[in-house]
Amino acid sequence: MRRVKIFAGSSHPALAEAICERLGTQPAKCELKKFANGETSVSIGTSIRDQDVFIVQSGSPKTNDSLMELLIMINACKGGSAKSITAVLPYFPYSRQSKKKSVRGAITGRMVANLLTIAGVDHIITLDLHASQMQGFFGKPVDNLFAEPLIAKWIRHNVLKWREAVVVSKNPGGTKRVTSLADALKLNFGIVTTEKRRWNVSQSAMLENLGTDGVVEEEDPLEAELDAETAIDPLEAVQDTSSRKRRSRQNKSSSNGTSNTSSQPTSYPNTQLNGQLTSSPLARSSRLDSLSDSPPRSSLHGPTRAQTAPSSFKNIDRDSADEYTDERARDVIIGRLRQGHIVDDDYPSPTMSAMSGSLATLPGEKDDSISDPMMASFTSVASAPPEHALGGSCDAGASSDEEDENYLDPDHEQTITLVGNVKDKTVFIMDDIIDKYGSWIAAAETVVKKGGAKKVYCIATHGLFGNDCLAQMENCECIDYIVVTNSFPIPPETAKATKKLVILELSTLLSEAIRRNHYGESISQLFMHYPD
8 A cells, every 4th residue: 555654563563564464565664662761762764744654552461561652653653744643452451441430430541542632643443442432532533343243254164053052241241242243143142140149248237238227126006906907908898899889880870860869979888897887998097996905807807818819710720820831930040159160059158257147057057048049139139238329339349341359259159140041052152351260260160060051162352361361261171262363462372372262363354444444445344244
């Protein structure tokens, strides 16, 4: 291409060279160096006057250095009278910090967008922003490309029986991304959610959240008897209603004969209350002299449901009723998660402190709360912390896209739920970023050990692989393949040593985006899926 200069930053030179090779050009000369105190120095080594400049600089393990280098390169090209400056960021740094996660938190993604605009950028080309609404942070055009067509193409060519597979989201925040891929491949989808099991919650804390101090007040006998007397029996109410209907029909039939009948108020049938006659059910709530030593009405009449049941229900065919089953309920599987791994249902719960007055069971006792979903739900809701004044709860610092630090805490247990049928099927667990291994291994073990899946593919656009994430996922028996793109630099020796790792090439997508941007062509074709 003529009148185009492509500069490669120090974060991902291999990707920049692959892009230039597909465009039939070479990376433009640029000298990047650092001073002894760590400052970055940039010197453009070729003329860029009245030319379209593209700077390829992705996120890297040294995020701050790469970002500062990009800003200096943009400013240097602006000073060199470039016609337009386009920043190509396959992985946008600080994209996960696109909202305030605490009262005094910072929206760092917006700050980075402002820095790029002030430095002099005219256009942004990026890939799979963590939150697509980040495009609103920029005052310049943003092309947020998708890796989904590339991933879908790889699945169709490399996965056997992919038409029978299921796409699973490992957290609620990634459902939109998962459903998009499932619709493109016409597959079913599922979801995995984790919830902290609140075992070490004291009874006093639960009662405090419920608005009581745990003291059961004795009911006043006078008030109890008054409540019992003022309660309207449903059976009598039905009889009263039917009597009123008959009387109204009689009044209508005789309305032509006498005019005084229609003008009289409707009278209620007399009912007996503790031996006294009342003219209206409303009188029950106003007559204090009706109180006596008789037991409450509810104890005399027995259960209300038995009295109000219509007679037509007695002839229901119970066999046909028993044949009805909810098939979708079978697709919901609940498991226990300890230190990031699935454990059996009879695995011992964390040891509770005796001083906390918790609900933990004593040694040798059977823990019925584990198998009782109603009790587990009550415990979770009752022990939830109070909502914060600005919205959310006090422990809402970790969002759905971040790993919970409690995965590795031996004193905490989580409940993990799988929604969807994955038995004897291939599962694609998908998200946009692989940074920590906790939720990926937990989701993989859930679909394999609890759901009965045959093979698991962990798929993401950006493979950050912090700390020992890649090694842990490689050692996990439930994970068969790890599929990522080369948007984030991965050392070649690491890629060769990891047998499960599959890296998809982005140079074709990014080079075509650069070519279309230079010639002013539409890039909408890059978002579409094409049949093979």
